Amino acid sequence: MPIHNADIAAIFEEIADLLEIQGANPFRVRAYRNAARTVGEFGRDLAALLARGQALPKIPGIGPDLARKIHEIASTGKSSFLERLHKELPETITELLHIPGLGPKKVKALYDQLKVDSLADLRAAAEAGRIRELPGFGEKTERHILEALAVRTDTARRFKRPVAAQYAEALAAALRAVPGVTRVEIAGSYRRCRETVGDIDLLVTAPDSAPVMARFTGYDEVAEVLSQGDTRASVVLRCGLQVDLRVVPESSYGAALAYFTGSKAHNITLRKRAQARGLKLNEYGVFRGETSIAGATEESVYAALGLPWIPPELREDRGEVEWAERGPLPTLITRADLRGDLHCHTKASDGANTLREMAEAARSRGLEYLAITEHSQRLRMVHGLDSARLLKQMDEIDRLNAELSGIVLFKGIEVDILEDGRLDLPDEVLGRLDLVIGAVHSQFDLPPAKQTARLLKAMDHPHFTILAHPTTRELDKRPPLEADWLRIIRHARERGCYLELDSQPDRLDLLDTWCRVAKEEGVLVAINSDAHSVHDFDDLVWGIGQARRGWLTREDVLNTRPLAELRPMLARTM
């Protein structure tokens, strides 16, 4: 079984959990957690790299000991250190940490004094009223544990950003209407454009927090108030989304916005930097001793630390601070940079609108060109096109192009990549198109070597232009294909192909970390809507967010090119 970076990360997380319950040095615990995060996000498959006999790259936070453990996990899939920990503490005990209100100390107390080591034990102990009798626990804690166990199936739920947006924007609007409120910002992972968000962080500036708190906790979608103080409160909405509110004075707005935008790892890097300069950074500002020297704007906070303002999408502690210090950060792509869209469907396959309707909708959204790319014959369920129907549609497109102004249609196809890497339509037909985007819609679980070979072979095809939704992942539904993505990206460069970033909120595929690798490897990304109706062109903004998280600029994206420049780029030269 191949070992992924995520598997190594999961082992480090579990070690951190167990050490924490044992009361180990908190900084040692943190070292494992940091390592889990860095390894989990690392752009190269470490196990594959080691298997090829290459040296482990220098990764910040990975010293000699953790490097040794990575080697062990990569080659055996296991960690002997973790197995030793399992002899000291039951494997199931880490489940308890996922109950809100239970941290390592309380879990340790439950285990030592009541022999509780699983969620089932926890429920039994709580129902028997034994938890309230422990020192440091009480009736409320016991009740909260029972409540958390009852809703546990929902607690891990994350919301897709467009879904969270609907709830968050409405609540933000309600708070903006409170007298005295000057600003309401949605911060957190939402502002960083994460594809999903676990909760919503709202930041409000107002001279008096009381009316804001009252409006917030009294908002009619609130199902439960989790906590409430003078400056901070948390609620759960009926839909299950948790919202945290913080009210700060105007003078702290920038510092608070930075603080609540995160990420946590980015904040820690900033604070260390402040400390190294004899300063202190918190949500109220940047301080020298007792004196505030910045805080009203985010720009002032970064400037006080000797940095330019860093876009929220980059704040993941993936090197953005060091980069900002050395020179200018990339000017990230915006929606306005897109000149066209290279992937959409019409009624001919599984779309909802006609060719003309799609063309006019694209034009009305400021696009100059649009590629029509129906499914191919193999996908019978969605009326995939065979050669005859595709040729007929090409004639239609010619006629429409002669008639329409302000938008140019490209003749394309979203051709199925078959299991062996062949394409689902004959060469002579594909050769008559302006572009061929290829996609995997079946056989998602081939062994990684076969899956890789399949994609490489597809790109070898002389007419292949763009690999659509490359990893085929769907949020909450299907994991990414297992394949050697670095090799695939490099193959795309060698073959003169491009990778798509599909903007559908369920897909957002290519993933942000691979966007960054594509950029580093010199492969252009096409940010497409994959529209199945005229409304879906609006989804391009989600793709833009993902691209920004992947550090992409206008230059890194294929469909920012004007029409005349793009045409020759679609023709394969190798």
Place this chain on the structure above:
DNA sequence: GCCGTTTTCGGCCCGACTGTTTTCAGTCG
């Protein structure tokens, strides 16, 4: 466990809220 134009040892981000206490530890973000 990591890391170093402050350091190879001694540091490691910071504050609010809750529940349990009766001045604070634990948890969370």
